[in-house]
Amino acid sequence: MATLELAIPEDVGAGSRRKTRKPGLLFWTAIGWMALVFALALLAPVLPIPSPTDMDMLDRRAPVSVLHWLGTDALGRDELSRVIYGARISLTVGLFAPMIGLTIGGAIGILAGYFRGRFDLFAVGAMDVLLAFPPLILALAVTAYLGQSILNLTCILGVLGVPAFMRVARASTLTLARREFVIAAHALGATHLRIVLRELLPNVALPLAAFFLLGVAVTIVVEGALSFLGLGVPPPISSWGSMIGEGRESLEIAPRLAFIPALAMFLTVLSFNLVGDTLRALTDPRQEVL
Amino acid sequence: MLGFVAQRLLYLLPVLLAVSLLTFLIASLLPGDLAYVILGDQATPEKVAALRHDLGLDQPIWWRYLSWLGKVLEGDFGRSFRTGQTVLQAVTERLPISFELILLAELGALVIGVPLAIACAVRSGGAFDRFITGSAFCMLSLPAFLSAILLIYLFAVKLHWLPATGYVPFSEDPLGNLRCFLLPALTLALGEWPVLMRVLRSDMIATLQEDYIAMARAKGLKPARILLVHALKPSSLTLVTVTGINIGRLIGGTVIVESIFALPGIGRLLLSSIYTRDLVILQGVVLCVAIGYVLINFIVDMLYAVLDPRIRHGHA
Numbered sequence: 001m002a003t004l005e006l007a008i009p010e011d012v013g014a015g016s017r018r019k020t021r022k023p024g025l026l027f028w029t030a031i032g033w034m035a036l037v038f039a040l041a042l043l044a045p046v047l048p049i050p051s052p053t054d055m056d057m058l059d060r061r062a063p064v065s066v067l068h069w070l071g072t073d074a075l076g077r078d079e080l081s082r083v084i085y086g087a088r089i090s091l092t093v094g095l096f097a098p099m100i101g102l103t104i105g106g107a108i109g110i111l112a113g114y115f116r117g118r119f120d121l122f123a124v125g126a127m128d129v130l131l132a133f134p135p136l137i138l139a140l141a142v143t144a145y146l147g148q149s150i151l152n153l154t155c156i157l158g159v160l161g162v163p164a165f166m167r168v169a170r171a172s173t174l175t176l177a178r179r180e181f182v183i184a185a186h187a188l189g190a191t192h193l194r195i196v197l198r199e200l201l202p203n204v205a206l207p208l209a210a211f212f213l214l215g216v217a218v219t220i221v222v223e224g225a226l227s228f229l230g231l232g233v234p235p236p237i238s239s240w241g242s243m244i245g246e247g248r249e250s251l252e253i254a255p256r257l258a259f260i261p262a263l264a265m266f267l268t269v270l271s272f273n274l275v276g277d278t279l280r281a282l283t284d285p286r287q288e289v290l
Numbered sequence: 291m292l293g294f295v296a297q298r299l300l301y302l303l304p305v306l307l308a309v310s311l312l313t314f315l316i317a318s319l320l321p322g323d324l325a326y327v328i329l330g331d332q333a334t335p336e337k338v339a340a341l342r343h344d345l346g347l348d349q350p351i352w353w354r355y356l357s358w359l360g361k362v363l364e365g366d367f368g369r370s371f372r373t374g375q376t377v378l379q380a381v382t383e384r385l386p387i388s389f390e391l392i393l394l395a396e397l398g399a400l401v402i403g404v405p406l407a408i409a410c411a412v413r414s415g416g417a418f419d420r421f422i423t424g425s426a427f428c429m430l431s432l433p434a435f436l437s438a439i440l441l442i443y444l445f446a447v448k449l450h451w452l453p454a455t456g457y458v459p460f461s462e463d464p465l466g467n468l469r470c471f472l473l474p475a476l477t478l479a480l481g482e483w484p485v486l487m488r489v490l491r492s493d494m495i496a497t498l499q500e501d502y503i504a505m506a507r508a509k510g511l512k513p514a515r516i517l518l519v520h521a522l523k524p525s526s527l528t529l530v531t532v533t534g535i536n537i538g539r540l541i542g543g544t545v546i547v548e549s550i551f552a553l554p555g556i557g558r559l560l561l562s563s564i565y566t567r568d569l570v571i572l573q574g575v576v577l578c579v580a581i582g583y584v585l586i587n588f589i590v591d592m593l594y595a596v597l598d599p600r601i602r603h604g605h606a
Binding site for chain 1 (some may be wrong): 295305308309312316317369424427428430431432433434435439440442447538539541543545546549550560561562564569572576579580583584
């Protein structure tokens, strides 16, 4: 199961892949797929597709046809438009939740790495407490109390991402804060605020941005898992996870109902991972040294 | 070493305390009053007030936390108001199932990952290595519930080899028990092996460049012996840690897999407590899981320090 701590940067596979990590055809294919999904999700309301929630009980699990390009689901709803509207949910949660993590985690991480001392100790301790819960379980428990809505889901997954972003920002800041340009800024009498905003932030922003893409991938997976269990976005809104969950019921009759959204989710997650990993390899100075 | 253990233990205590506080706060501050949940449709203001008094919900929050914590320390995690079962009973009853699942999954991941890692490391950069590294990367993007669906479709729906869902206790039918654990464990293992493979592969590539490997080659030792005896052991340090940490991490993964394959483990207990709004069980299970997770990570930390002296002397 991919979870939020999967993406701790220094963990796996810093081996000898670095040579092959120049942006190649695969990278641009991934970008292309992301662009396509974005475009479809944004344009969904104006696209000439049937409504994703209109049921047609006479036309249940209809095969692929001119009217329904990908057929219909168990309630006679158009599968293609449900996949496209599902992309809206996955991308909304997938993009906004890591933004929360990025903002809060990034800010705490930079401050902790720059000021160190007691604040650092407290921040790291607080993150350890948050990391003490398996992310999916904490997400499940909190949604159970707060209730299911897209806003709640985004906030919870955002908060769960804070420790990971905080670690990345802190680790980068710790090394940067000892560099000459920061010491020089100090000597010139720059205020703490100026050093953090003008000297550190631009340098930490790059690894954080690469990590953000990996965060999007993880969030889409966790949102999918929650919706799959019926604890994500409330019906009748379609989300890839809930579609896969519904498709599981008719795996024997119409396996495509589970496989089509599954494929969409897999390709999207893979694209974000691929692009994020490539950017990380490009921005991570440690791998060039290796 | 003792000083190191003591130091880590001292750090563990506040973390555990904060974990208990957070668990309590999630259950207490968020909307959804226990009294309303228990009374359901029959909730009148008087009944709710009376029940709240009985449950101690009208006390100040810090007092409720302390008395709850006191009970937890005595081993009393509360009792389900639906089934009457205590949290501790429910958890200990289901723990072996989740544990078996996690162990089998980790075992499967090692069986797939270790040979592939060795094969990749021997010819790193070769066609086989690139293919396996690429596949591992793809597998990391495949969430457990997707691979579960694929496996069910392949082995249960198409080939009819294995049951899609169901559980047989080990004491009744050991073979049947293993059969119903096969698909769930494989599902988790499919997500785990890339992690283990990547870690072992990069460590192994580094080890194979050491002088003593060249020395062993020069002595004319068989390649298999060099790989398995001389290179594998020193390369598996990180692997041991990652395997340990992942056992903790898989606790989260069991929720999905146990739900899909209908295994009555901890994950299912948690889900059913959410579906039935059995808040006492939910709170108790979350606390138990979090404590277990922290303790496993602590043990792995200790294990790592035993294996690698640099850590306990603070050079890492």
